[in-house]
Amino acid sequence: MYTSLISKYSPEFLKENEALSLHSSFKIGGPADIFLTPDSPALLQEMINFIQTKQLRFMVMGGGNNLLFSDEGFRGVIISTDKLNALTLEENIVTAQCGVSLWDLTAFSCDNSLSGLEFASGIPGSVGGAVFMNAGAYGGEMKDVIISVDFLDHDNQVRNHGLTGHNFSYRTSLYQQRNYLVLQAKFQLTPQNKEEIKAQMKDLQQRRESKQPLEYPSAGSVFRRPEGHFVGKLIDDCGLRGFSIGDAQISDKHSGFIINKGHARSQDVKNLIKHIQEIVKCKFGVELHTEIRIIEN
Ligand SMILES: Cc1cc2nc3c(=O)[nH]c(=O)nc-3n(C[C@H](O)[C@H](O)[C@H](O)COP(=O)(O)OP(=O)(O)OC[C@H]3O[C@@H](n4cnc5c(N)ncnc54)[C@H](O)[C@@H]3O)c2cc1C
Structure with a gap:
């Protein structure tokens, strides 16, 4: 099935049976049939063209910080954007x-005395994943600073949205709604004293460290925030703080997180998610929807 793909790309860009646990912040996931790492947008486009011609199943991933892969892995092709990491500055636009x-984006902005991305300094992930999710924290969101996104549509054509058209709202975007591939983004930033930016980033990082179980593998907040409620409080009020299935545990530091205590399987996490959803629905009548993306094999 993959013979032509395997003969077309060298091991520098293609791996077979790559363990997805190595690419997921949860440290969970079996092998992907094929794992591609293009190092230029042109190569990425060429690979997608080839994959589409062969009608192979594929998905794109960034840092793997919002994903729960299956224990059985992924039947198809995973395209990692890891090597697409150019960063440039013109005037106050990154x-x-x-x-x-x-991490690199916020450090680069800080080094150039540019403010606007401090909120993102502790969010693990890539620019593509963050635009796709409209990632945010501490009152800031990607949508506040983005002025342009280049993306690939379903015909593998490069398109652009400028100031408008991104359809950003809470943890979603046009790119998620339409399954478009984000190629690059431009951020409009504001000059500010470097030490002030650094201090703000340090403060947010410390707040994160004190509240989140960063010492364990996880994928951040498991559930989207339901209207009028706090997920952590709902879970606490059900007496579920610290509850575990296998090695998957509701963090006792932050009940909105599920952590991998060592050898959690994807199925343990899924069972725990289902258990939380059932108990919270039964006790409070609130439906919890996952923010993390569960990828079937
Ligand atoms: C400890 C921890 C703390 C976190 N804190 C926060 C937080 O404060 N705020 C917050 O918003 N999130 C948070 N998250 C979640 C996560 O960091 C964000 O969702 C981040 O945006 C994911 O980026 P990623 O590159 O890892 O995406 P991935 O997990 O690799 O992918 C996520 C989704 O984006 C898609 N995707 C990735 N790249 C592209 C691309 N180039 N084009 C199109 N689609 C793409 C993937 O297909 C997938 O559906 C946290 C996670 C962890 C582990």
């Missing part, structure tokens, strides 16, 4: 390819 980590 342009970042989809694979740039938020």
